[in-house]
Amino acid sequence: MDQRTILRLVxxxxxxxxxxxxxxxxxxxxxxxxxxxxxxxxxxxxxSRLGEPLHSYRIGSGSHAAVIVGGVHPNEPxxxxxxxxxxxxxxxxxxxxxxxxxxxxxxxxxDPDGMRLNEAWFHDPHDRARYARHFYRPAPDSQVEWTFPNxxxxxxxxxxxxxxxAFMRLIDDTRPDLLVSLHNGEMGGVxxxxxxxLPDVIDTLHAVPAAxxxxxxxxxxxxxxxxxxxxxxxxxxxxxxxxDYLEGLGIDPAEHIHGASSAAWAMRHGALCMVAELPYWSHxxxxxxxxxxxxxxxxLRRCAGALGASGAELQEILDAASPxxxxxxxxxxxxxxxxxxxxxxTEADRARADREPADRTATVAERFGCEDLVRxxxxxxxGMLLRALEAETTAGTAPAPLRRLRDRLAxxxxxxxxxxxxxxxxxxxxxxxxxxxGAILACAAHVAGPTRASRPSLATPVGxxx
Numbered sequence: 001m002d003q004r005t006i007l008r009l010v011x012x013x014x015x016x017x018x019x020x021x022x023x024x025x026x027x028x029x030x031x032x033x034x035x036x037x038x039x040x041x042x043x044x045x046x047x048s049r050l051g052e053p054l055h056s057y058r059i060g061s062g063s064h065a066a067v068i069v070g071g072v073h074p075n076e077p078x079x080x081x082x083x084x085x086x087x088x089x090x091x092x093x094x095x096x097x098x099x100x101x102x103x104x105x106x107x108x109x110x111d112p113d114g115m116r117l118n119e120a121w122f123h124d125p126h127d128r129a130r131y132a133r134h135f136y137r138p139a140p141d142s143q144v145e146w147t148f149p150n151x152x153x154x155x156x157x158x159x160x161x162x163x164x165x166a167f168m169r170l171i172d173d174t175r176p177d178l179l180v181s182l183h184n185g186e187m188g189g190v191x192x193x194x195x196x197x198l199p200d201v202i203d204t205l206h207a208v209p210a211a212x213x214x215x216x217x218x219x220x221x222x223x224x225x226x227x228x229x230x231x232x233x234x235x236x237x238x239x240x241x242x243x244d245y246l247e248g249l250g251i252d253p254a255e256h257i258h259g260a261s262s263a264a265w266a267m268r269h270g271a272l273c274m275v276a277e278l279p280y281w282s283h284x285x286x287x288x289x290x291x292x293x294x295x296x297x298x299x300l301r302r303c304a305g306a307l308g309a310s311g312a313e314l315q316e317i318l319d320a321a322s323p324x325x326x327x328x329x330x331x332x333x334x335x336x337x338x339x340x341x342x343x344x345x346t347e348a349d350r351a352r353a354d355r356e357p358a359d360r361t362a363t364v365a366e367r368f369g370c371e372d373l374v375r376x377x378x379x380x381x382x383g384m385l386l387r388a389l390e391a392e393t394t395a396g397t398a399p400a401p402l403r404r405l406r407d408r409l410a411x412x413x414x415x416x417x418x419x420x421x422x423x424x425x426x427x428x429x430x431x432x433x434x435x436x437x438g439a440i441l442a443c444a445a446h447v448a449g450p451t452r453a454s455r456p457s458l459a460t461p462v463g464x465x466x
Contacts, residue, residue: 001096001099001100001441001444001445001448002445003203003204003207003442005096006204006208006438006441006442006445007207007208007211007438009089009096009437009438009441010208010211010212010434010435010437010438010441011211011212011434013085013430013431013433013434013437014085014430015428015429015430016081016429016430016433017123017429018122018123018124018125018429019077019078019080019081019122019123019125019429020077020080020081020084020122021116021119021122022109022112022115022116022119025080025084025108025109026055026108026112028084029055029057029084029087029106029108030042032057032087032088032091033057035091036091039059039091040057040058040059040087040091041057041058041059042055042056042057042058043055043056043058045107045166045167045169045170046162046163046165046166046167046169047162047166048111048112048113048162048163049113049161049162049163050113052112052113054107054110054112054163054166055107055108056105056106056107056170057087057105057106057107057108058103058104058105058106059087059090059091059103059104059106060090060097060102060103060104061103062098062100062101062102062103062448063101063102063103064100064101064102064103064177064178064444064447064448065102065103065105065174065175065176065177065178066102066103066104066105066176066177066178066179066180066440066444066447067105067107067170067171067174067176067178067179067180067266067271068083068086068104068105068106068107068180068182068440069106069107069110069167069170069179069180069181069182069262070082070083070107070108070109070110070182071107071108071109071110071111071112071114071115071144071182072110072111072143072144072145072181072182072183072262073111073137073138073143073144073145073183074109074111074113074114074115074116074117074118074136074137074138075114075118075135075136075137076182076183076184077115077118077122077125077184078182078184078278078429078432078433078436079182079183079184079436080108080109080182081429081433082182082433082436082437082440083106083107083108083182084108085433085437086104086106086437086440087104087106089437090104099445099448100441100444100445100447100448101448102177102178102444102447102448103174105170105174105176107167107170110144110163110166110167111138111144111163114136114137114138114142114330117136117330117331118134118135118136120134121133121134121135125280125426125429126280126281126426128187128280128281128379128420128424129379129417129420131280132379132380132382132383132417133383133386133413133417134383134387135379135380135383135384136330136331136334136384136387137334137338137380137384138330138333138334139333139334139336139337139338140258140259140337141159141258141259141337142161142330142333142334144161144163144164144167144262145181145183145261145262146258146259146260146261147159147160147161147164147258147259148160148164148167148168148259148260148261148262148264148265149259149260149265150239150257150258150259150260150264152239152240152243152257152260153243153253154252154253154254155239155243155253155254155257155258157258157259157260159259160259164259167262167265168265171262171265171266171269171271172269175269175271176266176269176271177270177271177272177447178271178272178273178274178443178444178447179262179263179266179271179272179273179274180273180274180275180276180439180440180443181262181263181273181275182276182436183275183276183277184276184277184278184279184280184432185217185222185277185278185279186279186280186281186376187279187280187281187283187286187372187376187424188215188217188219188279188281188282188283188286188368188369188372189209189214189215189216189217189218189219189232189279189282189283189286189287190209190214190215190216190217190232190276190277190278190279190435191216191217191221191222191232191233191234191277192205192232192233192234192274192275192276192277192439193233193234193235193236193263193273193274193275193277194229194233194234194235194236194272194273194274195235195236195263195267195271195272195273195274196272197229197235198272198446200446200449200451201274201442201443201446202229202230202233204438204439204442204445205233205276205439205442206230206231206232206233208434208435208438208439208442209435212431212434212435213431214282214427214431214435215282215284215286215287216231216232216286216287217232217277217279217286217287217365217369218231218232218286218287218289218365219285219286219287219288219363219364219365219366219367219368219369219370220365220366220369220370220373221234222234222277223242223245224245224352225237225241225242225244225245226241227241232287236263236273236274236275238260238261238263238264239257239260239261239264242256242257243257246348249348249351249352250351251344251347251348251351255344256341256344263275272443272446272447274439274440274443276435276436276439278427278432278435278436279427280426280427280432281424281425281426281427282424282425282427283368283372283423283424283425284423285364285365285367285368285423286365286368286369287365288363288364288365288368289363289364289365290363290364291361291362291363291364292361292362292363292364292367293361294361294362294367295356295358295359295360295361295362296356296360296361296362296366297353297354297356297357297358297360298353298362299362299366299367299370300349300350300352300353300356300370301349301350301353303349303370303371303373303374304345304346304349304350304353305346306374307342307345307346307349307373307374307377307378308342308343308346310342310374310377310378310382310416311339311340311342311343311346311377311378312343313412314335314339314342314378314381314382314385314409315339315340315343317385317405317408317409318335318336318339318385320401320405321388321389321402321405324392324398324399324401324402325388325389325392325402326392326397327391327392327395327397329387329388329391331384331385331387331388331391332388332391334381334384335381335384335385335388338377338380338381338384339381339385342377342381375416375419375420378416379413379416379417382409382412382413382416383413385409386406386409386410386413389402389405389406389409390406393406
């Protein structure tokens with residue numbers, strides 16, 4: 001499958017309104033399986049923490065195996081439509097799909113329990129205020145993506161979640177040539193993670209968003225230690241790189257690193273792993289390389305100060321509320337994890353700023369990325385703390401001081417909501433799905449191509465698996 005074919009296919013992705021709720025998503029996949037009983041095999045791979053069956057849908061019978069998993073972070077539902085579009089295309093355009101010579105294993109959402117806690121904003125995902133106010137992201141040790149076994153230097157992790165165990169078994173049973181966990185970001189432009197430096201794939205990863213009119217995100221990377229393979233394409237280096245980076249700053253890595261990723265587990269089998277990170281909103285500053293008048297070190301310090309101040313405000317309210325909280329909600333668990341993390345990020349960025357050359361000027365894209373990260377985190381985690389407090393007020397268990405803390409946080413949160421990035425534009429969902437779909441096809445085409453090297457045996461571990 002060549003790039004021209006991929007661009008034709010992504011241009012045909014239909015537009016969507018909002019995102020499907022979990023029950024609707026499962027019903028759509030079950031309807032596909034019922035309509036094509038001879039071509040879709042449904043396999044139960046596990047059970048969620050709240051007792052929901054987890055299923056994989058196998059389509060095709062090619063010599064290569066691909067595992068595509070949605071909902072690895074339940075606040076990232078673009079992959080719900082991508083998974084459904086991929087499955088539908090495989091069944092409706094089998095002759096074109098046959099060129100990829102692949103057996104596909106598709107999981108619509110691996111964390112249905114967490115995704116349900118985001119459903120209040122799914123019908124109107126373009127409203128950032130509503131999105132953040134009803135936002136839920138699990139604490140790191142409750143995230144399917146980051147609870148794979150890990151044993152690296154001072155870090156040891158084996159608290160595997162039931163959903164993660166299901167994901168692990170699927171990988172081990174299929175030994176995939178390709179693993180794509182379906183993620184997305186929030187604001188800015190498109191960027192990718194790729195486990196191998198593949199110029200043919202990267203060329204298509206750049207061509208797809210360009211064809212759909214979406215900018216690349218060439219500003220501040222998600223993590224400062226990332227290895228750039230090409231503009232907006234980063235190496236998937238695992239927790240080893242994060243460990244070395246934190247250790248180099250004089251920060252104890254064991255306080256920040258726990259489980260490994262699905263990619264680390266799949267690379268044990270020699271899989272090519274890819275993640276396409278997509279924003280809900282684009283912004284012209286996301287790929288603007290114009291120099292600003294501010295040094296990069298000063299930018300880091302300024303934004304670290306703002307993030308630290310917001311984190312301190314949230315921590316003060318959380319500390320005051322904690323003795324009065326009786327409901328151990330997922331929102332409270334997440335708040336207890338992420339709010340202190342904001343302080344840890346501040347410490348790391350200040351240490352990094354001290355090592356930056358004083359004459360290095362920040363670009364417009366870097367400034368936008370740093371400033372919007374502050375907005376993103378205080379909206380996300382302020383919203384989650386509000387939901388934790390409201391669990392008590394709604395249940396009628398909140399004493400008067402807790403209700404006053406809730407009102408105080410709501411007032412402060414409203415000022416953060418008003419501090420929005422001007423110039424942000426919502427992106428049609430068809431384009432977002434098109435980028436993920438095109439990236440999957442580009443990787444699958446490479447795996448099926450004649451230049452793909454043979455995979456290592458199971459006895460040759462790769463990456464940071466158990």
